[in-house]
Amino acid sequence: MKRLILISGTMGSGKPTVTRTLQKILQPAAMLDGDWCWDIKPFTVNEETKEMVQENIAFLLRQFLHSSACENVLFCWVMDHKEIAEDLLQRIGSETLSGVELWQFSLLCTPETLETHIRQDIEKGLRTEGDIARSIARLPLYDALPTVKIPVDNITPEESAEKIVAFIRSGK
Numbered sequence: 001m002k003r004l005i006l007i008s009g010t011m012g013s014g015k016p017t018v019t020r021t022l023q024k025i026l027q028p029a030a031m032l033d034g035d036w037c038w039d040i041k042p043f044t045v046n047e048e049t050k051e052m053v054q055e056n057i058a059f060l061l062r063q064f065l066h067s068s069a070c071e072n073v074l075f076c077w078v079m080d081h082k083e084i085a086e087d088l089l090q091r092i093g094s095e096t097l098s099g100v101e102l103w104q105f106s107l108l109c110t111p112e113t114l115e116t117h118i119r120q121d122i123e124k125g126l127r128t129e130g131d132i133a134r135s136i137a138r139l140p141l142y143d144a145l146p147t148v149k150i151p152v153d154n155i156t157p158e159e160s161a162e163k164i165v166a167f168i169r170s171g172k
Contacts, residue, residue, distance in 0.1 A: 009107030034077025058091035
């Protein structure tokens with residue numbers, strides 16, 4: 001049976017790293033980072049680009065789910081409102097999702113851990129100082145989501161991925 005595994009979390013929570021690690025464990029697997037579908041310079045957020053990005057993501061996930069080469073389809077993105085995942089699943093379509101096991105996880109951490117992660121990205125030129133406050137402000141939004149919560153404080157991405165795998169394999 002195919003699996004679609006959605007990994008959410010605020011900016012700096014480690015979504016791509018954990019998801020890439022999951023891809024190695026859950027082979028054969030495809031991995032999509034939603035940010036790859038929004039790689040526009042300058043970064044432009046408006047109704048047109050939002051619609052385009054959502055359609056791009058749904059298209060790619062549908063293709064992966066239809067592929068015989070993929071048993072696990074892994075997707076990570078900032079999905080801080082349940083409507084984001086709901087809209088994505090609607091765009092993928094019930095026919096494609098029929099018979100697909102759906103898992104939704106949120107990576108959670110303390111504001112201190114988040115600041116440490118984002119500061120490392122700032123040093124690499126990947127983020128700005130303002131990203132710290134924006135990301136910390138979104139942390140509480142993940143508590144309300146209908147997802148399995150994975151605390152990532154003081155553990156490696158490999159340990160986070162193993163927690164997700166253990167949860168999936170337990171079938172809970």
